[in-house]
Amino acid sequence: MDKVINVTEGDHIIRALAANGQIRSFAATTRNLTEYARQVHNTSPVVTAALGRTLTAGVMMGAMMKGEKDLLTIQIRGNGPMKGLTVTAGSPQVDTGMVDVKGYPLAADVVIPAKPAPVAGIRKLDVGGAIGNGVLSIIKDIGLKNPYVGQVALQTGEIAEDLTYYFATSEQIPSAVGLGVLMNRDNTVSQAGGFIIQLMPFADDEIISKLESMLKDMPPVTTLLDEGRTPEQLLEYVLGDFDIEINDRLPAQFKCNCDRARVEKALISLGKEELDKIVNEEKEEELKCQFCGKAYKFGAEDIKRLLTKAK
């Protein structure tokens, strides 16, 4: 996308090149969509952090996609109490550049002890402990017959490290991923955001080692977010010495595209036998969208109608 969309307020992503195109980078601020997700799923702080980090990665990885109907899914499954989460993001919309994202945790109310703070005053929620050991899958549906699926073992379950490992092993792109969510005292979201920095295949050794030493000395993303840095300032902090050109700013939002027709399809797929049971029990069936919590009600008459379409 060549169009520069001016977004200065609200959630957004920036895309930038640095070092004459040898580095590509993304940064995002996602406070509003993370807070929205927290409210929809009524998440505990550690789950808010896990979901917010993954939604933040989702919008940036959505911004990497080019096709109008491309769809990206980040799926994390682990043996910890949270069990995992799923986030999906679209590509930037043609007219507005908007990147839609949605996501849900498998368990929303996990409470586990926080880890000792690496930086005084900042609570370090144990996201890795909540997720446990498991697998990160990236599914890219770019309109081909079969979607692309990349899978790696979770490295820490802290999500940023796991994505860094995914990019290096599955896509062979050396990357640095930083993701952070900060909570207010009342457990609402005060800041959320992050960055993805990637080396292009033709990057000079000199650029690579300079970038590596910059990243090594960098404070945690949460510290930078706590200082109120915008996505531009995040990238300037890391890539300031590399001549950044910011290419565009894209708005981002939490948006679910569920509707009654989609839910009906899910009901039909239960099959005749299951639907018969529902009709016989004469109860009203309420189905909730996993992503956004919207409830869809189906009475006995509705189910009877769906029965004619079921196998």
Ligand SMILES: [Zn+2]
């Ligand atoms: Zn929904």
